[in-house]
Amino acid sequence: MKRMITMSMVLLISLVSLTFAGDADRDQLFKQGVSAYVGEDYQHAIALFSQLEKTKKVSWELYYNLGNSYYRNGELGNAIRYWEKAKIIAPSHSDIDHNLLIAEKYIIDKVVLPDMFPLFKWYKQMQRQLSLSLNIQIIGALLLILILTLGYIRQAGRRKSKNYKATYITVLSVFLVIITLFSLITIDTAQRRKNEKYAIILENSVEILSEPTKDAIVLFILHEGSKVKVNKNIEDLWSNISYFDDKVGWIHRSAIGEIEE
């Protein structure tokens, strides 16, 4: 029995040490990446941060730093791609928004869209600023508040032998409207995340073709940094993309970097 306890203890300590050792290594690597960036060795910084990315454990800070390193290294497409990745995890972080805004100035392909209907604009903004996790949590919190409020009203009514039916219905209606609104945003965001894939053009200038063959007709040209929607992929060779919904064509997969892989 004693041996078993000792063995278990050793195993547990080893596991904990391994975990912390892993964390320490990661931390070390991240700091090395930061040092390389500060020392203006951007290629080395990219290599170090990419090494962390390969562990399949990521953070918005890692993506953000990769974006900055690519930007300083003159790779606008990759910079935008990684900032977009960071934005999925931390949608409302101002540093990411700021950098994306700066990067937009360098994008050659510019499309001026007409002003959206204010409500639709607000909806899009909400969708962009709130992460899926936060949305789920907000709805949960609203539900919890609703249940506690209704419970309190019921108990108070019973204690005072009064009927708070009107208050009950008002609270219920107001909360249901807000919860429905947030639920719509959440469901829409989740659906879009699931069904819509986006990518960034990584090459300086790339031709978008009518068919997935080299000899196809050139439909239009896109430049580095432009964001496209990936409709479908043919193995690792070709991707069918659309640019602002109305322009659709084929591009070589190596010319784009998908935001969500």
Place this chain on the structure above:
Amino acid sequence: MVKIRGKIGLISIILLFSVMLWGQRVTCTVSKSSFSMQEQVQITFTFEDIKNSPRSVDLKLHNAFSVIGGPYSSTNYSWVNGKSTSTNKVSYDIIAKKSGKILVPAYEFKIKNQVYNTDPIALMVSKSAKIDALDPSIDIPTMFMETVLNKNRVYQGETFSLYYFLYTAENVVNYTTAPLNTLDGFIVDKFDLSNSPKSSKKVINGKEYLIAGIASLTLTPTQSGEFILAQKPFRISVKRSGQARTVFDDPFFGTNTKDINIVAPSDTITVLPLPASAGSAFTGAIGEFTMKVALDSTVIYENQATALKVELTGSGNLEHFTFPQQAFPEGFEVFEPKVKNNYKLKDKDYSGLRSWEYVLIASKPGTFHFDDIAFTYFSPEEEKYITLRSPVKDLRVISHNELEGDYKTALTPDEVRVLSKDIRFIQMGEGKIYDVSYDPVKDHKNWMIYYIAILFILFFIALEIIWKIRMNNMKQIRYKNALKTALTRFHKINDEQEPKHILLEIETAFIDYLHDKQLKDDVHADIPDIKKTIETYKYSPGMLSHVQLNQLKDQALGLIEDIEKV
């Protein structure tokens, strides 16, 4: 003889007509012969014993007076010694437009071929005196208005304001006036009837007045010259104590609300013409301004857009001018400027910011030089034109060949700094770490709050069930103890108690018993009888005897016994 008779008859008829005409006359009166321009007076025409007298009069006073109310008409009939007389009055509320001696002319009325004349009336109208300088001997009204201009002399295009102050010694509950949307020679920027005006107190000639700025008018003149800003009528509702006169007045508190028409006096503004030689950079701006000019970026690529932003900050007629036409170097496609307004109409004029953003798209490479941005405004304080000038940095447009050949060098940190803004610094450490395949929908932590919510739902359901069980138990307990409780109550009753009290005890014991046992009236034929007896006794508590009550008690107890047997 016949002739004499005929003469007598003719004389009699003439005399009769003379008597009939003796009392017929028309008079014109004014309620006050000496008053100020702020006071409302009444002009009345009285038609005595004249049939078919008019219900309105053409006043012909438009040059000297404004009619603000009327015609009000009233008729009085009286019988003296069997003879009837009638008086018809037609009145108007008027207010003087000018000061000095004003003559109300003689009026002529032609009614049924008969001509009636009134006498002319001389009136003395004093000017709207400055409130502080009122002669103490003058009896000033309990309510009047004052018009105050924030500037007495403005330049054409210079925004100014007119304030309407109400002086009142009465309890004002409401006020209204017609909104003013247009005025010849002016742009009406705003007419504001204040909902909650600031007020102060002032004693004038021993009378305490509450002073409130109830309305204001902001104007921008479009022509030069002397302008009279006309009188403005207001309707003021005041609450006065005294006997209520109509059913609509407050009959319980002895107060009534009365509407009073009052006029704010006119005032004169001098609008000066703007001096000549304004220059091409003047587009009508009057006030005090500062200018800021910024080019979005000084290095751009061919076909890329940049923006030139001009920002004007200050106060004046911000609403009424646009930015002067600008000339840009060749090689740019220039769009209509995007105008942003962030100014407000404050006390006297507009103040805040206006900006014009010109979007420029470079169509060819090179280095471009811009002319200085110039803007001229007229300063009323300094009484001269002032021109603001701001240089614009040269703009370098890089060609696409340069872009493709040496792209990396074009985006070095130094180059980025040239573009005036740089990216933000990297993050020094990591926060929360996620798996690449992380899906927020599948993360239980995100759903934790829902589990808590479900727990609370269960908790409240449990509370509901417990409450219902407890209520059922209460019913059962009361059912079991019904007889015991009723008997205890009945035993407590004794003859020393007052009949009223005994009746109440019997009623409580009996009714509670039925309730606890959950019995309805149709269970036993005697239940309605006893209830009826109790109700009957309640209406004559003073006539109740102990004997009657004891009988009732026994009857109730007997019934309970019967029920218990069943």
